Amino acid sequence: MQTRPHILLVDDHQNIREPLAKYLRRYEFDVTTAEDGVAMRQLLQQRSFDLIVLDVMMPGEDGWSLCRFVHEHLQIPVVLLTAMNEPADRVVGLELGADDFIAKPFDPRELVARVRSVLRRSAITEGLSRQQGKGPDALPAREAAGYTFDGWVFDARGRRLRNPDDEEVALSTVEFLLLRVLLQNPNEVLSRNRLLDLTRRDGAEQVFDRSIDSQISRLRKKLQRDAGEAGFIRTARGDGYLFSAEVQARP
Template sequence: MNEALRILIVDDHEDIREPLAAFLARYGLSVSTEADGGALRERLRREQFDLILLDVMLPGEDGLSLCRHVHEHHGIPVILLTAMSDPADRIAGLELGADDYVVKPFDPRELIARIRSIFRRARMAPRALSRPLGGSQCYRFADWQLDLSKRELRHAQGRVVELSAMEFRLLKTLLEHANTVLSRERLLNLMNKADAPVFDRSIDSQVSRLRKKLEDDARHPRLLRTAWGDGYLLSADVHLLAT
């Protein structure tokens, strides 16, 4: 990995964050550490990072709230460090904008693999993972435009709709296979190509949330349609454009 990549570890347990920082530094990463949410917010006002490793159970403001803040205001990839074993809790973190999670206790080598995976997916130069490259691509469909660099969904009338990390991955997958019925299993397989954890029982709820954002009437969808017994399809002419 490139030594210019900057990692911020936020964990209130010194016996976790400091050994982890030393381990990551052995891979050529530039690593900083903080112990709580207030320090994280202050650090982000002064510095830029390429990735944040964020503990969920922090004193004061918890990691899930901080993850939402980072996703909405900084656009920096986040890996949650969590002791939560319930898939529903982990899904909640992904829906708030986390790019991945690692369950404690974990093998640091697994964390390295997940960090590499996120940097591969981002396809951005070091020190610029939170900023779009010059020029970007977007999908245009119906009255909508999805900017892939900004992860921004914009209506033709100008309003911007926020998407969670999982909603973005789901919509991108549907756009890549427009006018094709995708079973839940097929959707899972396609979304997992990005090395992102997705859970079968979450697909229906993600489709429902996305439908409410896309459709004028979510009860009678015309874009994100259900093929009863088979799965879902996005029914629209889709164009991939350079902007």
């Protein structure tokens, strides 16, 4: 039996939370709701979720703080709901680990489309594997099971990155996709458009096209062990980015 994606919807306004949960259930999502950060944290301890739809402006612990917690400890994809639609606000959210934004007020159909897009990109639903005619551990044709470079180990199946000290480095969905593409194409200049094309999967929308530089910057910092070192990701001025390292693929 196909597994329905389980979504945690967090919003302090009941007149938004409950109708939206009802709407999402119509599109074959299982939905659990929480009215604030306390309830959200309790639910995260009790069960697992495939994606979190999280309101930013809430009393008590706000969505920014909760998004950071999820990114650092759970790595569950997060779609932020926000009344703030300035580019700077979006950059803050992406820096904290959000996978997408949707500005209030919004059409519920847009939220459904964005949720589906994030789930496709993260490849966490059983339905995606079946639609593609592959097993749950299947990888894109070009991809190895993992990669090593300069003492780092990237596990493509487990979506884990470990540094030379054998410490795990948390990656958001977008960071995982970008690093995978860079490791598939080492020492090759990839334009911003090329990176977007290679990270888009199964018709997923370009939800982070204008923030690609911010995403690369955040990934670059995570790959730096010392603040002063050049790092692996080099900027090809006017052209894009290059992953400078000897990369070995693991079958």
